[in-house]
Amino acid sequence: MDTAHESPNYMAIFYWLFGLTVAELAVAYMPIPKPLMVAGLVSLAIAKAALVAMYFMHLKFEVRTLSLIALTPPILLVMFLIITYPDTAFRLFTSH
Amino acid sequence: MSQAAALDHPLQVEPAESPLTPESWGKLGMWLFLAGDAMSFGALIAGYAALRLGGEHWPVPSTVLGVPFTAVMTFLLICSSVTMVKGLEAIKRNDRAGLRRFLGLTVLGGACFLGMQAREWTHLIGHVMTLTSKGLFGSTFFVLTGFHGFHVFSGVVYLSSILGNADAYSADNHNAVEIAGLYWHFVDLVWILIFTFVYLI
Numbered sequence: 001m002d003t004a005h006e007s008p009n010y011m012a013i014f015y016w017l018f019g020l021t022v023a024e025l026a027v028a029y030m031p032i033p034k035p036l037m038v039a040g041l042v043s044l045a046i047a048k049a050a051l052v053a054m055y056f057m058h059l060k061f062e063v064r065t066l067s068l069i070a071l072t073p074p075i076l077l078v079m080f081l082i083i084t085y086p087d088t089a090f091r092l093f094t095s096h
Numbered sequence: 097m098s099q100a101a102a103l104d105h106p107l108q109v110e111p112a113e114s115p116l117t118p119e120s121w122g123k124l125g126m127w128l129f130l131a132g133d134a135m136s137f138g139a140l141i142a143g144y145a146a147l148r149l150g151g152e153h154w155p156v157p158s159t160v161l162g163v164p165f166t167a168v169m170t171f172l173l174i175c176s177s178v179t180m181v182k183g184l185e186a187i188k189r190n191d192r193a194g195l196r197r198f199l200g201l202t203v204l205g206g207a208c209f210l211g212m213q214a215r216e217w218t219h220l221i222g223h224v225m226t227l228t229s230k231g232l233f234g235s236t237f238f239v240l241t242g243f244h245g246f247h248v249f250s251g252v253v254y255l256s257s258i259l260g261n262a263d264a265y266s267a268d269n270h271n272a273v274e275i276a277g278l279y280w281h282f283v284d285l286v287w288i289l290i291f292t293f294v295y296l297i
């Protein structure tokens with residue numbers, strides 16, 4: 001497999017990461033309801049992480065195996081969160 | 097047989113076994129390590145989320161932590177990721193001076209990040225909270241940022257060793273630089289998540 005693929009425009013990725021970070025700060029200090037703020041911040045963080053993985057870590061240009069390896073931990077993290085949530089919710093609702 | 101052939105040419109990258117295997121075993125090894133490492137961070141973040149959601153009296157992080165200061169740290173780490181890819185690009189063009197310059201900047205960025213984190217921790221421990229004085233807020237904060245800071249420290253050492261060995265790399269032999277870059281970008285990626293979950297939310 002040769003590395004003939006064109007090199008991504010790294011400065012464009014940098015401007016995106018910078019812009020998304022500014023957007024995160026704006027969302028964090030905006031007077032909006034908490035759930036909306038959390039949803040916004042999590043989406044922006046995932047977008048930034050995906051940019052780093054796809055372009056800086058070249059996942060977009062690699063064989064699919066590496067993407068599958070990279071996707072395993074986030075999938076398991078979401079499962080952890082789903083599994084622990086009922087316990088947390090139970091405690092929250094019984095304590096009020 | 098194939099083993100003997102590999103020993104005859106120790107610098108050559110072994111050919112991929114199937115279309116699904118990446119062209120470099122070292123790269124595959126680093127990705128597998130990073131997936132395992134990501135599980136450590138994933139477990140810590142999931143634990144943090146469970147403790148925070150179930151805990152009472154969780155302070156708003158921005159009222160306790162210095163968000164603008166850490167925003168600068170975030171910016172610094174993103175910049176050091178850019179210099180890392182620029183260094184790899186340079187050595188792919190056989191530009192060893194460029195590799196040295198950009199790798200040096202990357203190491204400098206990592207070292208500045210560590211310096212700022214040390215300053216942040218010193219301030220927090222001296223004036224705001226210790227590991228235990230603010231309950232789970234403090235302990236989860238120090239464990240998460242400390243584990244990440246240790247990764248940055250390891251990365252600075254790792255990249256410094258690549259920098260010290262820069263003479264060995266060329267357009268035909270830059271696999272080690274690319275693999276070290278993967279580690280560094282991963283550390284940047286994890287900080288993006290920690291900055292969001294621990295400081296902003």
